Amino acid sequence: QVQVVESGGGLVKAGGSLRLSCAASGRTFSSLTMAWFRQAPGKEREFVASIGWNDGETNYAEHVRGRFTISRDNAKNTAYLQMDSLKPEDTAVYYCASDWTVSYSYTGARGYDYWGQGTQVTVSS
Numbered sequence: 001q002v003q004v005v006e007s008g009g010g011l012v013k014a015g016g017s018l019r020l021s022c023a024a025s026g027r028t029f030s031s032l033t034m035a036w037f038r039q040a041p042g043k044e045r046e047f048v049a050s051i052g053w054n055d056g057e058t059n060y061a062e063h064v065r066g067r068f069t070i071s072r073d074n075a076k077n078t079a080y081l082q083m084d085s086l087k088p089e090d091t092a093v094y095y096c097a098s099d100w101t102v103s104y105s106y107t108g109a110r111g112y113d114y115w116g117q118g119t120q121v122t123v124s125s
Contacts, residue, residue, distance in 0.1 A: 052104030
């Protein structure tokens with residue numbers, strides 16, 4: 001079992017920045033692929049970014065590439081999502097997901113077995 005806890009959401013104006021954190025425990029953190037997904041009201045959950053356990057390879061959804069940065073600190077058992085140049089359309093509940101059987105290149109939610117409770121990000125215009 002892996003426990004996942006997100007933090008760092010909030011309200012920010014368009015063009016601003018937020019950093020989300022995701023702490024995972026219950027398994028060797030360095031063996032986990034970590035990912036962020038988001039879900040806006042009335043929409044399906046969508047992939048945002050992921051980072052692999054081996055060499056920290058990253059993958060981004062097209063709509064956030066160049067604005068968001070995913071990273072990890074294995075010593076702190078924590079992954080991060082730095083979000084810059086935020087837009088109102090980035091408003092959603094952001095979820096952290098982890099698994100040791102998923103490649104960083106995989107963008108589907110179904111492959112991840114361990115999820116956090118979500119953190120709200122609201123971007124005002």
